[in-house]
Amino acid sequence: MQSTIEDLLNRFFGKRPKPSRRPRVLSPADAPPPGGQPVLGSTECVVVQPLGPERSNVLQALSRSGMKVREVASIDAEDFGKRKPHLVISSFDDPAKASDTVTRLASISYDGLVQPIGAGHGIVHLPSIKGGPRVLPPMPALLMPEDLIEVIETQGLSRNSAGQATVHLATALSKKWMSFAYQPKIALRTMQLAGAETLARVQHPIHGELLPGSFLPHSTAQDLRLLGLGSMRAALASWEPFYRLGFNLVLSVNIPLEALEIEEFSDLIRAHRPEDSRWPGLIVEVDAVDTIAAIDELKEFGAKMRQHGVVISLDNFGLGNTMTADLSEIGAAEIKLHPEIGQDVSKNPARAAICRAALDLAKIYKANLCCNSIETLADATFLRNLGCHSAQGHVFADAMDRVRFAQLLKSKVGRAAS
Structure with a gap:
């Protein structure tokens, strides 16, 4: 038979x-992004203070996205060069300070995205993106976790406990x-x-x-x-x-x-x-x-x-x-x-x-x-x-x-x- x-x-x-x-x-290794650049396996995020009133929502979004969070007082070129985090978020009331942060990120060979957050500006930094810092459309004045989650998931940074790529169904x-x-x-x-x-x-x-x-x-x-x-x-x-x-x-x-x-x-x-x-x-x-x-x-x-x-x-x-x-x-x-x-x-x-x-x-x-x-x-x-x-x-x-x-x-x- x-x-x-x-x-x-x-x-x-x-x-x-x-x-x-x-x-x-x-997993990220299964499907490299356009251009053939490998997607890094780490999911560490560095939060540069001060974030102001958005801090709690930012941390909540990062937690829901399965990212490991490390908060620092300022950008350290040597530290960033060694650890190469996936994501760097920073927010300033003064756009000039935000611009200075972009310049500093670029000076240590970090290509990234500039993400306005609320009344200030935020830096969403992705090492895998080429072409230097770029400006994204502003987020809502009142930053909610879902706003940042969408950015994180669109860039493929969200992971579950097993390190597998995830995205919220919404x-x-x-x-x-x-x-x-x-x-x-x-x-x-x-x-x-x-x-x-x-x-x-x-x-x-x-x-x-x-x-x-x-x-x-x-x-x-x-x-x-x-x-x-x-x-x-x-x-x-x-x-x-x-x-x-x-x-x-x-x-x-x-x-x-x-x-x-x-x-x-x-x-x-x-x-x-x-x-x-x-x-x-x-x-x-x-x-x-x-x-x-x-x-x-x-x-x-x-x-x-x-x-x-x-x-x-x-x-x-x-x-x-x-x-x-x-x-x-x-x-x-x-x-x-x-x-x-x-x-x-x-x-x-x-x-x-x-x-x-x-x-x-x-x-x-x-x-x-x-x-x-x-x-x-x-x-x-x-x-x-x-x-x-x-x-x-x-x-x-x-x-x-x-x-x-x-x-x-x-x-x-x-x-x-x-």
């Missing part, structure tokens, strides 16, 4: 590479850095392409593509709501061009429970859903653990969405009490297992038992069972023989941008799942 499934995969996707390590959040949304990738979903019985999950990405001007771990933590419900609406709109807009290439795909989007607004999403569906009667609908994935405490809410949302051709998938199924809680009233059309359950499932009896139990629950719920993050042919074969309906993972195809996904479809016209 393994040779059969491998032949089917090769016929549709081409010969698959060996499984790689799981995707990680990109910044990415306001800067229009959001994009969407598509990961194929395979119907295991026929081994044909049946759908794709729409996955959010950030296209950072310095670091390139950032994965959700770089921008979803600490997001507000409002930001998640805007991202959810954008994801749904992107999925709705993508169906027709994919259909023209010969594939009637059921696309899915993942939306946090706290971001779901019934009327707002209903209005968006009515306004942007394809009018073609052949449109197969859309899947909205919600975290199964979160649904346990919101069954009535999800039941109402699901009933409303089904009127517009949208169904619910219980994502990350298998965690917490999702296997024992009665979620049948939600009316989910799909159960999607947590990624870890499907990994090495052919060798792990405990995970195999969870898959069998989930398949039994799927039959009770009258839902399909989707297995996520499948990385080997052995696991794909095992799940197919078990009777699972669909799967995603590296063994089939990694997530790809819309252009690459369309190219894949164009090269495989006529092989869509029925």
